[in-house]
Amino acid sequence: AQKITQTQPGMFVQEKEAVTLDCTYDTSDPSYGLFWYKQPSSGEMIFLIYQGSYDQQNATEGRYSLNFQKARKSANLVISASQLGDSAMYFCAMRTDSWGKLQFGAGTQVVVTP
């Protein structure tokens, strides 16, 4: 069975510091995709970054980078130089079929403090 796990329910981080959000997954499919989304308190889901199972390099998008460790089945999100606007819920998700269906983790609430 496919499963995606986020073990950190919440965390505080100081402004300008880096933060790492954990995500582990389990699948027997050799081809899969991993996504990170941000959900502010207003509710919209914002796509942040994608990592494919066959990608050789870790994905990066601005201040977001993905620490992809395939053997350990982990895809941790690193946010560098945190900003107050980064306070939100962050979800890790795994594509589970060819239509693009996603399975989401439980999410991690991040609060950035001045």
Next chain:
Amino acid sequence: GAVVSQHPSRVICKSGTSVKIECRSLDFQATTMFWYRQFPKKSLMLMATSNEGSKATYEQGVEKDKFLINHASLTLSTLTVTSAHPEDSSFYICSAIRGVGGSNQPQHFGDGTRLSIL
């Protein structure tokens, strides 16, 4: 690009009313759209996969007759909550994938609809 519009953003109505929520991809065609439900402080729960021109595929435990989904065009999917009751109150959010999907295409989400049934 990749803008998805969801309407209405908030609905408050009486028990027994049917409520229709629209999800539109504004600047791309979407063969596949998804409908989710989210409870406070919880993750997104997939309700159904909506494919243009065919019947929606519902997840286990989701009542097809309660949550009617229609995907009539490549840019519009609708979710109708029929005869809504207080337990149907929730945050509903849709998403769409550009084109015919694929392994690296992200889902682009609407802003969600907060449904409150009195």
